[in-house]
Amino acid sequence: MGMEIEKKYLLPQQSLDKLDSGELALVSEQRIEQTYIAIDEQQELRVRRITDMGTGEVTYTHTFKRGNGLVREEVEYDISEGIYEQVMNAFGYTPLTKNRLTAQWNGRTVEMDMYDQIQLAVLEVEFDSVEEAEAFVAPEWFGEDISSQKQYSNKTVWKQLQGEKWSGN
Template identity: 40%
Template sequence: MGKEIEKKYVLHTYPTDLDIVETQEIHQTYLATSESETLRVRKLVINGQEQFTMTHKAGKGLVREETEFDIGAGIYEQLIGKLEVTPLIKTRKKVNWNDYHFDLDIYHNTVQKNLITIEIEFAEEADVEHFQKPDWFGEDVTGESQYVNSVLWEHIQSAAK
């Protein structure tokens, strides 16, 4: 199991001069969630190519345990087909800025309209203390439940009923 050390911010404006190195379309569905764990599947479309993953996360806030592995399209379709749910859909832009790499997520079907977040992963917990966020980042929402993807997904399911 790997460790994920990540901070998340809400963007109120979308900077147009970013160094975008990759764009992904992400459809993610949660198979199980609890207060401290999630199990999700994702379909990622990168340059027209589809990839499928399954991810288990444990913990909350800044540091969580994460295990992710590839699955086949058939397994993904079987899991999604049995659930009859709506995936969380977002466009992820991988951004380089100074010596950092960010994931900028533009959400398409959340209850929160026009939601854009940016996440940064750190190699070590000590790196978090040295990070100076750029002015355009917005507020730090790390660990705030209304911005956790599994909660956003659950709100989509509730709205669909």
């Protein structure tokens, strides 16, 4: 099982201007639709449809994550469109949708997610070790560090989007 070590920041809208100024170099843009099929306090299972906006290529993934905060276990693998559609049709949930911009900043890859259904933009940075993550000093324009604030997690936002449909309430 792989480990995901990442910090997450509440990205102010004006920070996206860094793309225009050249401080951020855009690498790719993806359209992501994600739905959770099982969630508890420590674990989650989700499926995603990911469309590469540059090439039009569509991929589908299934992901298991365990843990909260800075370090989580993660297993992700590709699934077929048919499996993705079966899951979506079986549960009838509304997918959380967002555009993800992947960019280079200061020799580091950053991912910026802009959500459709809520007023939210976040920036994520992944690290190779906990020590590297803890030593990282983010520039002010990244915004507030929300890595440990559960109200900004994708699964929390997704659950709120489901309303009465979510049986885990």
